[in-house]
Amino acid sequence: xxxxxxxxxxxxxxxxxxxxxxxxxxxxxxxxxxxxxxxxxxxxxxxxxxxxxxxxxxxxxxxxxxxxxxxxxxxxxxxxxxxxxxxxxxxxxxxxxxxxxxxxxxxxxxxxxxxxxxxxxxxxxxxxxxxxxxxxxxxxxxxxxxxxxxxxxxxxxxxxxxxxxxxxxxxxxxxxxxxxxxxxxxxxxxxxxxxxxxxxxxxxxxxxxxxxxxxxxxxxxxxxxxxxxxxxxxxxxxxxxxxxxxxxxxxxxxxxxxxxxxxxxxxxxxxxxxxxx
Amino acid sequence: xxxxxxxxxxxxxxxxxxxxxxxxxxxxxxxxxxxxxxxxxxxxxxxxxxxxxxxxxxxxxxxxxxxxxxxxxxxxxxxxxxxxxxxxxxxxxxxxxxxxxxxxxxxxxxxxxxxxxxxxxxxxxxxxxxxxxxxxxxxxxxxxxxxxxxxxxxxxxxxxxxxxxxxxxxxxxxxxxxxxxxxxxxxxxxxxxxxxxxxxxxxxxxxxxxxxxxxxxxxxxxxxxxxxxxxxxxxxxxxxxxxxxxxxxxxxxxxxxxxxxxxxxxxxxxxxxxxxxxxxxxxxxxxxxxxxxxxxxxxxxxxxxxxxxxxxxxxxxxxxxxxxxxxxxxxxxxxxxxxxxxxxxxxxxxxxxxxxxxxxxxxxxxxxxxxxxxxxxxxxxxxxxxxxxxxxxxxxxxxxxxxxxxxxxxxxxxxxxxxxxxxxxxxxxxxxx
Numbered sequence: 001x002x003x004x005x006x007x008x009x010x011x012x013x014x015x016x017x018x019x020x021x022x023x024x025x026x027x028x029x030x031x032x033x034x035x036x037x038x039x040x041x042x043x044x045x046x047x048x049x050x051x052x053x054x055x056x057x058x059x060x061x062x063x064x065x066x067x068x069x070x071x072x073x074x075x076x077x078x079x080x081x082x083x084x085x086x087x088x089x090x091x092x093x094x095x096x097x098x099x100x101x102x103x104x105x106x107x108x109x110x111x112x113x114x115x116x117x118x119x120x121x122x123x124x125x126x127x128x129x130x131x132x133x134x135x136x137x138x139x140x141x142x143x144x145x146x147x148x149x150x151x152x153x154x155x156x157x158x159x160x161x162x163x164x165x166x167x168x169x170x171x172x173x174x175x176x177x178x179x180x181x182x183x184x185x186x187x188x189x190x191x192x193x194x195x196x197x198x199x200x201x202x203x204x205x206x207x208x209x210x211x212x213x214x215x216x217x218x219x220x221x222x223x224x225x226x227x228x229x230x231x232x233x234x235x236x237x238x239x240x241x242x243x244x245x246x247x248x249x250x251x252x253x254x255x256x257x258x259x260x261x262x263x264x265x266x267x268x269x270x271x272x273x274x275x276x277x
Numbered sequence: 278x279x280x281x282x283x284x285x286x287x288x289x290x291x292x293x294x295x296x297x298x299x300x301x302x303x304x305x306x307x308x309x310x311x312x313x314x315x316x317x318x319x320x321x322x323x324x325x326x327x328x329x330x331x332x333x334x335x336x337x338x339x340x341x342x343x344x345x346x347x348x349x350x351x352x353x354x355x356x357x358x359x360x361x362x363x364x365x366x367x368x369x370x371x372x373x374x375x376x377x378x379x380x381x382x383x384x385x386x387x388x389x390x391x392x393x394x395x396x397x398x399x400x401x402x403x404x405x406x407x408x409x410x411x412x413x414x415x416x417x418x419x420x421x422x423x424x425x426x427x428x429x430x431x432x433x434x435x436x437x438x439x440x441x442x443x444x445x446x447x448x449x450x451x452x453x454x455x456x457x458x459x460x461x462x463x464x465x466x467x468x469x470x471x472x473x474x475x476x477x478x479x480x481x482x483x484x485x486x487x488x489x490x491x492x493x494x495x496x497x498x499x500x501x502x503x504x505x506x507x508x509x510x511x512x513x514x515x516x517x518x519x520x521x522x523x524x525x526x527x528x529x530x531x532x533x534x535x536x537x538x539x540x541x542x543x544x545x546x547x548x549x550x551x552x553x554x555x556x557x558x559x560x561x562x563x564x565x566x567x568x569x570x571x572x573x574x575x576x577x578x579x580x581x582x583x584x585x586x587x588x589x590x591x592x593x594x595x596x597x598x599x600x601x602x603x604x605x606x607x608x609x610x611x612x613x614x615x616x617x618x619x620x621x622x623x624x625x626x627x628x629x630x631x632x633x634x635x636x637x638x639x640x641x642x643x644x645x646x647x648x649x650x651x652x653x654x655x656x657x658x659x660x661x662x663x664x665x666x667x668x669x670x671x672x673x674x675x676x677x678x679x680x681x682x683x684x685x686x687x688x689x690x691x692x693x694x695x696x697x698x699x700x701x702x703x704x705x706x707x708x709x710x
Contacts, residue, residue: 070540071539072536072539072540092539092542092543092544093542094542095542096540096541096542097542100540101540102540103536103537103540106533106534106537107533107534108532108533109532109586109587110587111586111587111588112529112586112587112588116529116588120529120530120533120541121541123530123541123542123543124541124542128523129523156586173540176541
């Protein structure tokens with residue numbers, strides 16, 4: 001693993017090419033209505049078999065970057081490689097079997113049952129005329145089990161709380177059985193219990209099934225606790241990159257988050273915010 | 278636990294092929310078939326050559342026609358008609374095809390409406406949302422005004438006008454991709470332009486007869502439909518409905534939103550265009566035989582969704598039967614005049630109340646809970662209103678057959694208006710799927 005500790009705007013790992021599941025190089029990602037690109041990064045790595053958290057303040061480009069990595073939004077410049085293959089060269093279903101992506105906002109008709117929704121995760125494995133087979137069934141059972149939503153399976157989505165709904169959508173993405181998973185702020189708006197449920201599911205997935213995970217998190221303390229790596233984004237570029245003990249510093253909180261905070265290492269970093277700057 | 282008992286492959290197979298069919302759906306389909314058959318029989322029995330319902334039934338089930346290969350060849354392929362008695366001739370050659378065409382029209386519009394409600398992710402979408410109705414209306418007017426010698430091509434021109442409007446809408450909405458909102462807005466724009474041109478063309482018509490037949494086209498009418506119309510609409514209907522039924526699973530993914538559908542591996546633009554195109558084929562073929570019958574494509578998927586939930590496999594299957602039921606019932610009203618309309622509407626409302634009630638009682642626990650919370654009152658109101666209408670019609674002297682031959686679209690519109698009102702009063706989130 002790379003443990004660079006360069007506190008500057010162009011923080012980059014040097015030798016990540018071989019063991020990164022997902023790599024973006026020379027990326028410029030913008031929107032048609034804006035002149036300047038929202039995200040400009042020379043290199044971003046999602047190391048294989050690890051949990052990588054993207055952190056940064058509102059508007060720092062976390063979601064934009066994740067959308068580009070998930071091929072939901074085409075970057076203006078640069079290249080993204082999944083398992084050392086250009087992401088543009090994947091077919092739509094092929095990509096959905098390799099890379100799962102859960103966007104920030106998810107909607108489903110209220111009367112859909114939880115089980116039916118999770119079955120949608122098997123969509124990329126089914127041909128136009130095919131119906132579900134044993135493999136689909138097993139994958140759905142595993143996903144439901146992993147997300148811990150067995151007691152909800154007969155319920156309809158409209159009757160769930162926000163946290164339960166999020167776990168159901170996570171189960172849907174898990175049913176895709178991808179080796180790489182991108183999650184965009186899955187814990188935002190959830191109560192503490194469901195935040196931890198989501199993060200524990202992510203950890204289990206990583207430990208038991210060796211899934212590579214990139215996850216956008218709002219809460220840097222949570223990111224520091226659960227992730228193997230942090231990517232700190234500041235105003236569309238990578239401020240720092242590496243394991244939490246190296247990335248989470250009082251300096252980072254001041255520069256990136258505009259917060260005056262004390263950081264204690266026990267040995268995991270613990271953050272005590274004091275005031276906004 | 279539930280998880281342990283249902284991990285076998287067997288339940289997986291059941292789930293993929295038939296697992297989504299539940300008692301509520303089957304009940305809805307049975308009621309619809311009953312309404313269609315009853316409406317068809319009434320339609321067959323009334324007219325200049327009047328007969329009783331049993332007589333109509335015996336004529337329809339007349340084995341001399343039913344098992345006569347020559348007769349079916351004549352009906353379906355247009356060969357010469359074999360000898361048959363007068364009653365059989367009237368029933369089978371004039372009245373039955375009208376019922377069959379109506380059933381196809383209802384089927385096509387209902388299924389197309391369901392597809393468009395999913396594609397545009399809007400519960401209030403109809404087959405005409407992408408400018409199709411006004412486009413085909415313009416096609417009709419252009420033919421009547423500029424090519425008055427080619428009026429036999431009006432069905433074709435109507436279908437072509439609608440399909441052209443759809444293509445123009447798609448072209449306008451396309452900007453490196455489409456979105457439901459862009460499509461709907463482009464549909465409104467193209468529809469408005471076509472509507473204005475169409476209304477403008479009315480000023481160039483000085484023959485009142487032409488105006489009337491043009492109006493019949495743009496309100497939708499089953500008057501004078503024949504086996505020729507059956508032959509025209511059937512093949513397109515079968516193909517497009519088959520594809521739509523297969524596409525139902527994809528509609529379920531599409532309603533999760535563009536981003537999610539993409540993440541799940543769907544080629545969203547292709548799916549959206551392909552499914553819309555299929556629905557346009559269904560719509561255009563319905564327009565070609567019956568003109569622009571309003572509201573069917575809006576109400577039917579909506580009613581079905583309210584009863585069976587938002588799984589599109591169920592919605593399409595249900596629409597396939599409720600559509601014909603609505604059009605057949607409405608056409609009975611259109612043919613038999615205002616007092617009969619009141620009776621028919623009373624029956625329709627009564628049946629709607631019964632369907633709601635039965636659906637609520639036989640449905641799953643979740644359906645039952647929802648029924649008790651939301652539908653007890655509407656079902657009760659429907660029963661009271663339906664009974665009231667029947668009572669009023671009775672006081673006014675019973676159903677007097679006037680053979681008015683109203684365009685069926687007027688009746689569906691009269692049913693659709695109150696339904697919209699009900700929708701606005703009842704629903705908290707108008708436009709949710």
